[in-house]
Amino acid sequence: MINVFLTGASGNVGGAIIRTIQTTEGFKLAGGWCRETGEDLGTLAGIEPLGIKAASGLGEGLSASKPDVVIDFSATPLLEGNMKAYLNAGLNAVIGTTGLTDEQLEPFKKEVAAKGLRWAVIPNYGLGITLVSEFIKSARKYYPFVTITDQHPNEMCNAPSGTAGALAQAASGAPLGEVTSRETYPGVLGGKIHGVQVFSQRLPWPGPYSGHEITLARKDEIIRVEVQDYTSDIYMDGVFLTAGKIAGFPAGSFLRSLSEVM
Numbered sequence: 001m002i003n004v005f006l007t008g009a010s011g012n013v014g015g016a017i018i019r020t021i022q023t024t025e026g027f028k029l030a031g032g033w034c035r036e037t038g039e040d041l042g043t044l045a046g047i048e049p050l051g052i053k054a055a056s057g058l059g060e061g062l063s064a065s066k067p068d069v070v071i072d073f074s075a076t077p078l079l080e081g082n083m084k085a086y087l088n089a090g091l092n093a094v095i096g097t098t099g100l101t102d103e104q105l106e107p108f109k110k111e112v113a114a115k116g117l118r119w120a121v122i123p124n125y126g127l128g129i130t131l132v133s134e135f136i137k138s139a140r141k142y143y144p145f146v147t148i149t150d151q152h153p154n155e156m157c158n159a160p161s162g163t164a165g166a167l168a169q170a171a172s173g174a175p176l177g178e179v180t181s182r183e184t185y186p187g188v189l190g191g192k193i194h195g196v197q198v199f200s201q202r203l204p205w206p207g208p209y210s211g212h213e214i215t216l217a218r219k220d221e222i223i224r225v226e227v228q229d230y231t232s233d234i235y236m237d238g239v240f241l242t243a244g245k246i247a248g249f250p251a252g253s254f255l256r257s258l259s260e261v262m
């Protein structure tokens, strides 16, 4: 049995995780933390009360529930503090919260190695995006031009999405075609991540909608791939696959893509 502590227990993804744990053999909810301290985690997830209350603080929750693994789908501003708490508690972690750069994650990667823990810090646990990323990696050597557009609700706290950043990384493995246009208004050519043009659309789509469009091009040919995700349930296969396998990875593992788990 894998005992799970869930950070961000009342969120879109957190709720889906609580509901999925109830129907997934081999997993048990040990505790959780979110803004709604003291409230029942089942009630917060829209199911029957589970008799487990949201902890009053992350540190208190971790030491009281003694989990095997922590799953974190919370919020960017909390993440560095949360990760320090997981290191202090010596826990393996499956982290979905996005918004930190590779540079910000680097010290944590070193600490995970030093402590012999196993962490997955994966910007997208969806099967669709993971499979499309693999396609982009193999297609890019033939298609020098690429742009990525991410679509999220306007209240999303970070732009671009962590997924757009990861797609840009996946697309950065071959020389890029030259765009010679000069911007007459700043920003119209998008931001550059690893040299790849990335555009973030923030509009009042009903949350938790998430869309990613990848356009690849070579002379006379354009490929456009779009992944649209309508609920947080689509992450559950990837999250539970990772949470189930994480303890079996070598000590010091710091996984950055669901492909490394699949």
Ligand SMILES: NC(=O)c1ccc[n+]([C@@H]2O[C@H](COP(=O)([O-])OP(=O)(O)OC[C@H]3O[C@@H](n4cnc5c(N)ncnc54)[C@H](O)[C@@H]3O)[C@@H](O)[C@H]2O)c1
Binding pocket: 007, 008, 009, 010, 011, 012, 013, 014, 033, 034, 035, 036, 073, 074, 075, 076, 078, 095, 096, 097, 098, 099, 122, 123, 124, 125, 126, 208, 235
């Ligand atoms: N890696 C992936 O596959 C993936 C998929 C979807 C979302 N995400 C990311 O996961 C994170 C959560 O997404 P969501 O849609 O569930 O968000 P959400 O806003 O619905 O939920 C956020 C959760 O964090 C908690 N929280 C926020 N501020 C807090 C505070 N100050 N103290 C305690 N708890 C606090 C909230 O109570 C809530 O439980 C975001 O960073 C999002 O970008 C990643």
